[in-house]
Structures are given as structure tokens and as C-alpha cells.
Amino acid sequence: MTSLQPTTHDDEQFLDTLTIGRRIRQLRLERGMTVESLGSQIGRAASQISVIENGKRELKLVELQKLARALGTSLDGLLEPEPLSRRDELEISLERAQRGPLYQSLDLPPLAIRKGLSDAAIETILRLHEELEHLHTQRAATPEEARRANTELRAEQRHRDNYYEDLEHTAAELLRTIGHTGGPLSQRSTAELSSHLGFTLHYVPDLPITTRSITDHHNHRIYLPTKQTGTDPRSALLQAIASFVLGQPEPHDFGDLLRQRVETNYLAGALLVPETSAVAFLTRAKTARELSVEDLRDHFAVGYETAAHRFTNLATRHLDVPVHFLKVHSSGVISKAYQNDDVQFPTDPLGSVEGQRVCRWWSARQVFDVEDRLSPYQQFTDKPAGTYWCTSSIQSSANGDFSVSVGTQFAHVKWFRGRDTKRRLTSRCPDPTCCREPGVEASEHWSGHAWPSARLNSSLLAAMPDGSTSGIDKVEVYEFLDRHAGSHPTHS
Structure with a gap:
């Protein structure tokens, strides 16, 4: 028999909503109540009761208490972790499967769960779904292993609002040891911190190309590159210090590697933009209705991406503002992403975000079309999940141009x-x-008559966007051909 699969934190929250809805429906039917009569007792329309029973809305504590009283049960009775029946378990599993990334990626119509749909039919569908998930997992190579680990880590970050309290305390203690009382951390103070920890600094021209720094624990030395073009000279040193302070061992797998990288970068950011002074600065800005990533960047003398990261670390915990963060290559492909504001990032069938192509109408891609790259770019975007506002900035590196965006709900x-x-x-x-998808006229005119040569993406976490084996964006290819062909501007 098909059983419920292991869940992430978000899945557990979703499963609880479905389970509570089924329990409410079962109790209502046992008491001979209609959706209209139950709705009238708690001050809700019958349509709202149906939405609740189908697990499509989370309930507040006050609503749960009203429902419990109306159904003649206790609050605990509504929150039992196990479904009431095998049928309920099957329906919940099927609903979860349909709302998961794998099912949605198949572009199948939703399957209505009616009484006429037998238990055997549901079990067959679930078995097929499980086999598809198994095949996707089985085919995954090393890069996909890293992407799965990154997906799990992103879910954990969302659960904690991207705020690591223990790392904030560690940063504050380190800063106190060198007498830093707030504000920007100077390069001199950074060197003092390494000296306090017993290390000498050595800048060398021949650091291996795959490293940003090397820490010699035997001789208490930190080796850094002589040239640090385009990067904050404090960054590599603080990351080396953070790795030492955290006592990170050799990673055993991609999950360890990514977790260590996140913790190291977080601690380095918390040293560059200390929590106490940053929260005071942001609180004043919120009171004045002048929150700005650019102001945070300028006040603490850090790069835009560091400021954007720190904003996401602190905004939800201290300002009660849910946010999302995106770093997107000029090709439209996601490099980094985080959200706790329910914005819907593109995902592959396994739920991975990295390597997927962002909608071309989002701020993260629109900013590349703006000539003025010095001024902040802001935009409202009406999305299926609601209206969002984003601010974006373009950052250049040896790997190309990237947009860094921070957004929030309307x-x-x-x-x-x-x-x-x-x-x-x-x-x-x-x-x-x-x-x-290209427009019908463009497809009819160019399909079979255009053969672009793909620039393959070699990034470890990159995946070819869905719908394209080569990763080519046909919309952009056809638009390019239209601009340069000249002879068929209307595809006649």
C-alpha cells in the first residue's frame, strides 16, 4: 500500500492543513451538518468552509477554536497528526503529489478527487508518481546531488527566516574582543581580529586559482592573493577567519560543503555589518519609511550583494518584513535564491531553483535592459501569487554580469x-x-530554419532550464533573428 512520503518542513505544514481540513469535514458529516450550517456558526460563507475542508487555506488559532466549538470537539481533536481514515490518507497524498514540483512540471491538468475515484485508482496514480520521483533521483549525477542539497538548505533557511542567532552572537563576541563598538568594520580592524586569533597575514602572487585563501594552522598564517580585483579586500580574510572560528572539518559531501559555505559567509557578513548597529540603522529607516539596500551598503561600506544578504538576514526577524533575494546571471539563470514571502521561483521537478530561468518580466531581468546601471531600479510585478515590489542592481564579476534583487509583498x-x-x-x-514559448507567428516562420550554437553552462549547480535540452532561450533567439533578418518583419 502507498504511504505518505518523508516531508520537508513546508510539506509538514501543508500536510497539517490538509489533515485538519479532512478532519473538519469528517466531523461535520458525522454530526449531520451542512457547509452552510457550519459556516453560519463561525461567521463564514459556505464557500470558505469548502476551501478549509479541501486544505487550501491555513487557519488561525481563533478560527480553529471556533470550529472546534461548533463541531463539539476540542482543539486537540482537530490537530491530531494522523488522518481519520485510509481514504483520507490517500486523498491527502494525491493532493500533495499534485501540488508538488514534479507533477506541476509535467503540465498535466489537475485531477479532481471525487467519490467516484476509487482507492485502487488513487493508489495506482501514487505508485506511478513515486516511480517518476525515483527515476529522477536515480538519474541525478553529482551536480544534481549538489542541487538537491542546496534545495534542502534553502528550505532550512526559510524555516529560520535566514537568521542564524548563534552566528550573530559569535560575530558580536569577536567584535567585542577588538573593541569594535559599531558601524563599518575597517580593513585595519579586520587585520587586528586575525592577529587576536593568533594569525599573521601573508599576501602572495601565486595562490592556487581555485582558492580564495589558505589557512596554515601549523604556522598560524593566512595566505591571501596579492591581487583581489573586483572584491572587497576584507571579504576573503573574514571568510578564512570565520572558517577557523567555526572549526569546520573537511566536508563529507555536498550538503556539508554548502552548509559550511553558508555559515562562513553568514559570519563574515555579520562581522562586516554588525547586527546591533545594523538593526538600529534599519529600524530608523523603517520608521521614516526609507528602507533601502543602497543606504545599508553605503553606511557599512560593503558591496551591494553583501548588503542585500544582510538585509534578508535581519529584515524578517527584526523588522517583521518578509522578503526574497535573487542573484541572476544576465542570461536569466538563477545563481542564488532565498524567499520567505511566498514568491514562486521557477523550479525543476526535484524542487531545485538554481539553474532555472527567471521570468523575463521580473525585475531581476528587466534591470539588464536599463541603460542607467548606477541608479537603483525598482518595479512592481503582478505575479500569480500576488503583487510584489523589487529593487535590483547589476553587479559585474569575472563570471559575467549578475542582477542582485531584494523584493517583498505589496x-x-x-x-x-x-x-x-x-x-x-x-x-x-x-x-x-x-x-x-515563442509566439505562434515567430515559431511558424523560424522553426526548422534556425540553428543556434549553444553556450553550455559549466557551473556546478547550473541546470538546463526546463523545456530546453541545450538551455537556449528560443524567445531571445527568434527576436534576435527578427531584428537582423529584415526581410520578414511580420512573418508573412
């Missing part, structure tokens, strides 16, 4: 500078007709 934009922007676009993604 309800929270009132605290940000740039909320008066007139830019507003609409995104229908993941609907492929939004921006992933």
Missing part, C-alpha cells in the same frame, strides 16, 4: 524607498505562454 512596500515607481509589469509564469 503589503510591505510602504516601508521602502522607491515604492513610488511607475514601473509595473505582469508575469504569468510558470504558464509557458508568458515568456518561455
Whole structure:
């Protein structure tokens, strides 16, 4: 018999919603109540009761208490972890499967769960779904292993609002040891911190190309490159210090490697932008309705990406503002992503975000079309999950141009500078007709008559965006051909 699969934190929360809904429905039917009568007792429309029973809305504690009283049970009775029946278990499993990334990636219509759908039919569908998941996992090579580990780590970050309290305390203690009382951390103070920990600094021209620094624990030396083009000279040193302070061992797998990288970068960021002074600065800015990543960057003399990361670390915990973060290559492919504001990132069938292509109407891609790359770029975007506001900036590196974006739901934009922007676009993604499929006329004219040569992505975590074996964006290819062909501007 098919059973429920192991879940992530988000799955458990979703499963509870479905289980509570089924329990409410079962109790209502046992008491001979209609959705109308139950709704009238708690002050809700019958349609809202149906939404609750189908597990499509999370309930507040007050609502749960009202429902428990109306159904003649206790609050604990509604929150039992196990479904009431085998049928309920099957329906919950099927609902979860349909809302998961694998099922959604198959572009199948939703399957209505009706009484006429037998238990045997549901079990067959679930077995097929499990086999598809197994095949995806079995085919995954080493890069996909890293992407799966990254997906799990991102879920953990969301669960804790991307805030690591223990690392904040460690950073504060380190800063106290060198007498740093707040504000930007100077390069001299950074060197003093390494000296306090017993290390001498050595800048060398021949550091291996695959390393940012090397720490010699035997001789208490930290080796850094003589040339650090395009990077904050404090960054590599602070990451080396952070790795030493955290006592990180040799990673056993990609999960260890990624977790260590996140913790090291977090601690380095917490040293560059100390929590106490940063929260005071951001709180004043929120009170004035002038929150700005640019101001945080300038006040602490750090790069834009560091400021954006620190904003996501502190905004939800201290300012009660849910946010999302995106780092996107100029090709539109995601390099890094984080969210706790329910924005829907593109994912592959295993739920991985890295390597997927962002909707071309999002701020993270629109910013590349703006000539003025020095001024902040802000935009409202109407998305399937709601309206979001984002601020984006382009950062250049040896690996190309990337946009770094921080965004939030419309309800929270009132605290940000740039909320008066007139830019507003609409995104229908993941609907492929939004921006992933060329128009009918362009397809009819160019399909079979264009053969672009792909620039393959060699990044460890990169995946070919869904719908394209080579990773080529046909929309951009056809638009390019239209601009340069000249002879068929209307595809006649």
C-alpha cells in the first residue's frame, strides 16, 4: 500500500492543513451538518468552509477554536497528526503529489478527487508518481546531488527566516574582543581580529586559482592573493577567519560543503555589518519609511550583494518584513535564491531553483535592459501569487554580469524607498505562454530554419532550464533573428 512520503518542513505544514481540513469535514458529516450550517456558526460563507475542508487555506488559532466549538470537539481533536481514515490518507497524498514540483512540471491538468475515484485508482496514480520521483533521483549525477542539497538548505533557511542567532552572537563576541563598538568594520580592524586569533597575514602572487585563501594552522598564517580585483579586500580574510572560528572539518559531501559555505559567509557578513548597529540603522529607516539596500551598503561600506544578504538576514526577524533575494546571471539563470514571502521561483521537478530561468518580466531581468546601471531600479510585478515590489542592481564579476534583487509583498512596500515607481509589469509564469514559448507567428516562420550554437553552462549547480535540452532561450533567439533578418518583419 502507498504511504505518505518523508516531508520537508513546508510539506509538514501543508500536510497539517490538509489533515485538519479532512478532519473538519469528517466531523461535520458525522454530526449531520451542512457547509452552510457550519459556516453560519463561525461567521463564514459556505464557500470558505469548502476551501478549509479541501486544505487550501491555513487557519488561525481563533478560527480553529471556533470550529472546534461548533463541531463539539476540542482543539486537540482537530490537530491530531494522523488522518481519520485510509481514504483520507490517500486523498491527502494525491493532493500533495499534485501540488508538488514534479507533477506541476509535467503540465498535466489537475485531477479532481471525487467519490467516484476509487482507492485502487488513487493508489495506482501514487505508485506511478513515486516511480517518476525515483527515476529522477536515480538519474541525478553529482551536480544534481549538489542541487538537491542546496534545495534542502534553502528550505532550512526559510524555516529560520535566514537568521542564524548563534552566528550573530559569535560575530558580536569577536567584535567585542577588538573593541569594535559599531558601524563599518575597517580593513585595519579586520587585520587586528586575525592577529587576536593568533594569525599573521601573508599576501602572495601565486595562490592556487581555485582558492580564495589558505589557512596554515601549523604556522598560524593566512595566505591571501596579492591581487583581489573586483572584491572587497576584507571579504576573503573574514571568510578564512570565520572558517577557523567555526572549526569546520573537511566536508563529507555536498550538503556539508554548502552548509559550511553558508555559515562562513553568514559570519563574515555579520562581522562586516554588525547586527546591533545594523538593526538600529534599519529600524530608523523603517520608521521614516526609507528602507533601502543602497543606504545599508553605503553606511557599512560593503558591496551591494553583501548588503542585500544582510538585509534578508535581519529584515524578517527584526523588522517583521518578509522578503526574497535573487542573484541572476544576465542570461536569466538563477545563481542564488532565498524567499520567505511566498514568491514562486521557477523550479525543476526535484524542487531545485538554481539553474532555472527567471521570468523575463521580473525585475531581476528587466534591470539588464536599463541603460542607467548606477541608479537603483525598482518595479512592481503582478505575479500569480500576488503583487510584489523589487529593487535590483547589476553587479559585474569575472563570471559575467549578475542582477542582485531584494523584493517583498505589496503589503510591505510602504516601508521602502522607491515604492513610488511607475514601473509595473505582469508575469504569468510558470504558464509557458508568458515568456518561455515563442509566439505562434515567430515559431511558424523560424522553426526548422534556425540553428543556434549553444553556450553550455559549466557551473556546478547550473541546470538546463526546463523545456530546453541545450538551455537556449528560443524567445531571445527568434527576436534576435527578427531584428537582423529584415526581410520578414511580420512573418508573412
